[in-house]
Amino acid sequence: xxxxxxxxxxxxxTEINQKLKAKEFSAVELTHAFCDRLERFGPGYNALALxxxxxxxRAAKDVDGDIKRERFRGPVQGIPFGAKDLLAYEKHPxxxxxxxxxxxxxxxxxxxxxxxxKNGGILTGKLAMVELAxxxxxxxxxxxxxxxxxxxxxxxxxxxxSSSGSAIAVAAGLVTFALGSETSGSILTPASFCGITxxxxxxxxxxxxxxxxxxxxxxxxxxxxxxxxDCGLVLHEIxxxxxxxxxxxxxxxxxxxxxxxxxxxxxxxxxxxxFDEWAEPAARADFAKALDTIxxxxxxxxxxxxxxxxxGPVIGTIVSAEGATIFESLIKSGKVNELADQRQIAGLxxxxxxxxxxxxxxxxxxxLIQQAFRDLLADIDVxxxxxxxxxxxKITQPLDRPASDRPTPKERGLTALIPAGNLAxxxxxxxxxxxxxxxxxxxQLVGRPFSENTLLSIGKAFQERTDWHKRxxxxxxx
Amino acid sequence: MDGMxxxxxxxxxxxxxxxxxxxxxxxxxxxxxxxxDEELKAVRDQIQQNLQQLDKVQMPMxxxxxxxxxx
Numbered sequence: 001x002x003x004x005x006x007x008x009x010x011x012x013x014t015e016i017n018q019k020l021k022a023k024e025f026s027a028v029e030l031t032h033a034f035c036d037r038l039e040r041f042g043p044g045y046n047a048l049a050l051x052x053x054x055x056x057x058r059a060a061k062d063v064d065g066d067i068k069r070e071r072f073r074g075p076v077q078g079i080p081f082g083a084k085d086l087l088a089y090e091k092h093p094x095x096x097x098x099x100x101x102x103x104x105x106x107x108x109x110x111x112x113x114x115x116x117x118k119n120g121g122i123l124t125g126k127l128a129m130v131e132l133a134x135x136x137x138x139x140x141x142x143x144x145x146x147x148x149x150x151x152x153x154x155x156x157x158x159x160x161x162s163s164s165g166s167a168i169a170v171a172a173g174l175v176t177f178a179l180g181s182e183t184s185g186s187i188l189t190p191a192s193f194c195g196i197t198x199x200x201x202x203x204x205x206x207x208x209x210x211x212x213x214x215x216x217x218x219x220x221x222x223x224x225x226x227x228x229x230d231c232g233l234v235l236h237e238i239x240x241x242x243x244x245x246x247x248x249x250x251x252x253x254x255x256x257x258x259x260x261x262x263x264x265x266x267x268x269x270x271x272x273x274x275f276d277e278w279a280e281p282a283a284r285a286d287f288a289k290a291l292d293t294i295x296x297x298x299x300x301x302x303x304x305x306x307x308x309x310x311x312g313p314v315i316g317t318i319v320s321a322e323g324a325t326i327f328e329s330l331i332k333s334g335k336v337n338e339l340a341d342q343r344q345i346a347g348l349x350x351x352x353x354x355x356x357x358x359x360x361x362x363x364x365x366x367x368l369i370q371q372a373f374r375d376l377l378a379d380i381d382v383x384x385x386x387x388x389x390x391x392x393x394k395i396t397q398p399l400d401r402p403a404s405d406r407p408t409p410k411e412r413g414l415t416a417l418i419p420a421g422n423l424a425x426x427x428x429x430x431x432x433x434x435x436x437x438x439x440x441x442x443x444q445l446v447g448r449p450f451s452e453n454t455l456l457s458i459g460k461a462f463q464e465r466t467d468w469h470k471r472x473x474x475x476x477x478x
Numbered sequence: 479m480d481g482m483x484x485x486x487x488x489x490x491x492x493x494x495x496x497x498x499x500x501x502x503x504x505x506x507x508x509x510x511x512x513x514x515d516e517e518l519k520a521v522r523d524q525i526q527q528n529l530q531q532l533d534k535v536q537m538p539m540x541x542x543x544x545x546x547x548x549x
Contacts, residue, residue: 137521139510217544310535313528320525346517350525361532363543368535370544401507 002026004033009173010472013075013230016176020067020078027067027078031060031122034080038125038174041476045155046147047168049085050093050126056080063120075233077120082175084166085126086133086212087113087221096212097144097162098131100335110210111245112179112221112238119237127165127178131339132327133186133214134162136320136347141395143341148395151193152473153439157392160190166224167194172475177225177234181211183218184315185418188444191224191430192387195440197459197469198224199231202449203425204249206235207242215322216247217363218315218422227469228429228459232257235452253452260457263297268445268458269304269380271413278415280390280404283441286434287386290443290466293433294384297461304380306412307372309365311419317354317362318423324351343400366423373424381454383446385414387430391439421446429455432468440468 002025008016020027035053042048063078088094088106095101113123128146130138141148141158149164151157152172159168163180167190170178180187182200191198199222206221213219223234232255239253275287295301330336331348339345377383390403397403421428428446435441445455463469511517 310528310531313531316528317525317532342511342514342517343521346514346521349518350521353522354525354529358529358532360543361529364537364541365532365535366544367541368537398510 002029004030009034009037010226011176012227013079013176013225013233016079017075017077021072023067027060027063027122028057030078031056031080031124034175035124038082038169041172042125042165042169042174044476045150045152045159045168045172046144047128047149047165047172047174048125049095049097049128049146049165052089052092052123052125056122056124059117059122063122066120073120074237076116076237078122079176080122080124081116082125082127082166082169082178083113083123084129084163084178084180086129086181087179088210089113089123089126092126094126095145096132097129097146099145099338099340100330102145106210108210111207111242113210115238121237124175125169127169129164130162131341131344132323133181133183133212135214135327135344136316136323136351137343137400138341139343139398139400140341141399143339143344145340149190150395151392151439152475153195154392156394157439158193158395160193160392162186163190163224167191167196167198170194170196170224170226171473173472177223177230179221179238180224182220182222182422183214183319184422187222187224188387188418188428188430192442193392193440195432195442195468195471195473196224197227197231197432198222198430199235199452200428201235201239201452202249202427204247205239205251205253205450205452207240207245207248209242209244213326215319217322218319227463228431228456229463231429231459232452232456251450255456256453257457257460260453263299263458263461266381266454266458267300267302267379268294268382268384269302270384271304271411273409273411273413274385274415277409278389278413279386280436280441283386283391283434283436286436286441287443290433291384293462293465294458296465297458299458302380304376304383304414306414306416306420307369307376309369309372309420311369311416311423314362314365314369315419315423317358318366320347320351321354321359324348324354328352369420369423370425373420373426377448381447381451382458383414383417385417385444387442387444389415391436391441417444417446425449427452427455429459431459431462432471433466434468440471
């Protein structure tokens with residue numbers, strides 16, 4: 001049996017796929033090696049919900065047969081990947097990260113997993129997550145059936161959530177890519193905290209069929225990867241119309257960087273206050289360099305300001321009302337009290353009390369937000385801001401408390417871009433851009449609906465000029 | 479968003495925006511709740527604060543909810 005070099009655990013999808021085709025190792029050998037690594041290191045980071053070694057090896061054997069017959073199915077053929085444990089996988093437990101659902105088994109598979117499997121992707125494990133994808137809110141990183149997601153860069157710090165295991169597994173080289181989900185920040189935050197690349201697709205571009213619902217009008221499924229290029233390749237596989245998902249936009253996505261707009265045609269907007277005053281002081285030098293790198297790509301750069309709306313209260317009201325409605329039976333049965341986080345329990349109970357008029361008011365304001373973003377993005381192609389203003393917090397730190405006691409700047413800048421972008425259904429790409437206090441920091445790019453190729457072309461060019469996305473934590477130590 | 483059916487003039491939008499509040503003022507943190515009842519009360523208070531912020535946004539009567547959501 002061929003031994004798998006360590007570099008392969010952090011290699012790109014294209015690199016691994018080429019080596020499989022060149023028969024440097026087989027898909028079965030590769031799958032064995034990744035499963036060993038996922039099972040060995042995953043539990044130490046509280047990242048593994050369920051190993052799928054046996055079905056993965058069966059799928060890998062099929063891939064080897066296909067490669068032997070030169071039946072090439074695309075870039076993800078033979079690539080080991082993981083999925084957030086909110087995606088149904090037929091006849092295997094899907095816990096949604098929550099004790100009340102620990103024994104839950106579906107008799108169907110999520111569309112995204114079916115699509116990847118059809119083209120030879122090897123699902124090696126279900127990955128840990130914050131319970132119920134965070135629900136309306138949670139106070140502690142420990143809000144999960146598997147415990148707090150431990151950051152591979154420093155186990156005393158949080159991985160971010162709610163796609164915690166997905167980000168950890170990619171950052172630690174336990175899978176080549178992973179699927180996560182975002183309602184408001186659950187891909188961008190763990191991608192930023194763990195120093196990997198994460199893509200939140202436009203609402204409706206990727207089927208939600210077989211995914212736990214937290215908010216019907218906000219949930220998105222997207223990839224967490226080692227690079228923007230890999231995000232493009234995975235999105236290419238999972239995007240597209242799905243009759244099983246009533247919110248599907250009915251659009252396809254073809255990753256085509258060669259046909260993307262030239263960078264000099266693209267106008268990028270940013271708010272200096274984000275980088276100069278809001279950002280963690282220790283991160284400002286790397287953020288400044290990241291902005292310089294963006295400028296060096298030849299894009300046009302201008303200042304931008306978010307439309308003035310109470311984004312937090314709007315998204316909070318919507319997620320609370322929809323989430324509590326979705327989990328009404330859990331709440332009324334009393335099983336909600338089995339959840340790990342008291343804030344989560346209280347948030348779900350209180351969400352049931354939100355009057356319809358207030359939910360609708362939030363949704364009416366959301367219409368204004370969408371309109372305002374259409375106006376803003378008529379002139380600017382892409383908004384850029386720090387993905388998170390501070391590095392990953394300690395796992396014991398209450399998450400609803402400010403990470404620092406620095407005075408609040410007078411201007412808001414683009415600091416509400418995560419809730420705002422989610423309310424408007426916009427795509428976003430998080431790119432590692434440096435470190436603060438030894439922890440990764442990232443920038444986010446946000447564009448018009450269905451402008452993923454534009455974001456990815458900027459991301460790819462950025463990563464051709466930087467190596468932050470290639471930095472690796474020491475895995476298994478500590 | 480192309481499928482949205484709301485009709486807003488730019489002026490109406492601006493009026494709505496200028497009336498909405500921005501929470502920039504720093505307020506001291508209340509102590510963390512120590513039991514489920516206190517936690518529930520804290521969440522209810524937070525929801526009420528959120529709803530008060532929504533009340534400050536003025537919008538034309540013609541504004542429809544983003545129910546037919548299409549990005």
